[in-house]
Amino acid sequence: MSSSSDPPIVCSLPRVTIVGAGRVGSTLAQRIAEKNLADVVLLDIVEGMPQGLALDLMEARGIELHNRQIIGTNNYIDTSGSQIVVITAGLPRKPGMSRDDLLLTNAKIVVEAAKNAIAHSPNAIFIVVTNPLDVMTYLAWQATGLPRHRIMGMAGVLDSARFETFIALELGVLPADVKAMVLGSHGDLMMPLSGYATVNGIPITELLDAPTIERLVQRTRNGGAEIVELMQTGGAFFAPASATSMMVESIVLNQSRLLPVAAYLQGEYGLEDVVIGVPCRLGCSGIESVLELTLTDEEIAALKVSAQSVRKNIDQAQKILTTKM
Numbered sequence: 001m002s003s004s005s006d007p008p009i010v011c012s013l014p015r016v017t018i019v020g021a022g023r024v025g026s027t028l029a030q031r032i033a034e035k036n037l038a039d040v041v042l043l044d045i046v047e048g049m050p051q052g053l054a055l056d057l058m059e060a061r062g063i064e065l066h067n068r069q070i071i072g073t074n075n076y077i078d079t080s081g082s083q084i085v086v087i088t089a090g091l092p093r094k095p096g097m098s099r100d101d102l103l104l105t106n107a108k109i110v111v112e113a114a115k116n117a118i119a120h121s122p123n124a125i126f127i128v129v130t131n132p133l134d135v136m137t138y139l140a141w142q143a144t145g146l147p148r149h150r151i152m153g154m155a156g157v158l159d160s161a162r163f164e165t166f167i168a169l170e171l172g173v174l175p176a177d178v179k180a181m182v183l184g185s186h187g188d189l190m191m192p193l194s195g196y197a198t199v200n201g202i203p204i205t206e207l208l209d210a211p212t213i214e215r216l217v218q219r220t221r222n223g224g225a226e227i228v229e230l231m232q233t234g235g236a237f238f239a240p241a242s243a244t245s246m247m248v249e250s251i252v253l254n255q256s257r258l259l260p261v262a263a264y265l266q267g268e269y270g271l272e273d274v275v276i277g278v279p280c281r282l283g284c285s286g287i288e289s290v291l292e293l294t295l296t297d298e299e300i301a302a303l304k305v306s307a308q309s310v311r312k313n314i315d316q317a318q319k320i321l322t323t324k325m
């Protein structure tokens with residue numbers, strides 16, 4: 001029991017801000033709240049929309065049996081003191097568009113969001129989701145001035161989940177028994193590593209022939225576009241929200257999970273001053289370490305090509321930002 005001389009008890013729960021309350025952002029808010037991970041602030045530029053979504057999610061709490069607060073807002077003041085900021089603000093792809101086609105519009109949105117969010121949550125860890133993912137993560141890193149362990153992008157967890165899904169469907173096994181890793185940039189040059197994919201420890205090369213594996217690799221590379229083509233109105237959001245919530249969970253619960261994360265590299269894999277997907281341990285301080293896997297010469301060459309394409313888009317975005325902002 002406390003006495004009057006004790007300091008006041010501050011019961012603060014982790015708070016996650018999600019900038020962009022669209023399909024990925026709102027689904028992520030639901031995942032975080034219903035997993036009981038943190039209170040959530042949903043921010044969007046559209047007035048009333050995040051407030052309405054937050055109220056709707058709050059009204060489900062009694063049924064879903066959690067007590068997390070969900071706030072909807074258009075004002076960054078309400079995001080103050082967040083432990084994690086997730087940026088999903090920006091346009092999604094339309095059929096026929098590549099992720100890179102979003103570069104110009106989304107660069108401005110992400111830089112502005114990152115600056116506003118860091119001003120109100122100077123100790124936060126940032127997770128960028130907006131496409132083109134690797135470039136947006138780099139721009140947000142630059143805009144916030146954060147040390148590299150506190151800013152990362154979500155793509156590899158999603159791309160790996162897609163590869164795992166296609167392997168599980170092909171073999172007719174439980175998806176949770178399949179483990180795979182996709183590295184590189186989040187685009188056509190991503191690198192599903194078939195040599196590291198297993199079904200409960202058994203390499204898939206023991207279970208599937210080379211042409212089948214190649215077909216699944218290609219489907220993974222095309223995974224986002226396949227959904228955009230089917231939906232015609234926007235892209236995937238359920239699996240992207242699940243993938244992001246896995247990263248949030250690993251940070252909030254300090255799980256040190258080893259996940260593919262878009263990270264700023266300083267010499268790892270022979271790459272410098274670029275953001276790209278690599279295996280990282282994620283804990284309460286953010287990226288605890290980057291794991292340098294043994295890759296084949298072919299894979300190292302592919303990673304370099306992937307990084308060069310990200311670098312080219314970073315340079316292009318920076319040119320536009322300096323002339324137009």
Ligand code: TXD
Binds near residue numbers: 235
């Ligand atoms: O693997 C990955 N990283 C991805 C990335 C997987 C899926 C989606 N991916 C990308 O996330 C997608 O290509 C988009 O760039 C973002 C968000 O996708 P989402 O499907 O959620 O798009 P929506 O539904 O259009 O939501 C975007 C929201 C929308 O509500 C806008 O009003 C809001 O962003 N928005 C803003 N919010 C705050 N501040 C600003 N400036 C702003 N501009 C737009």
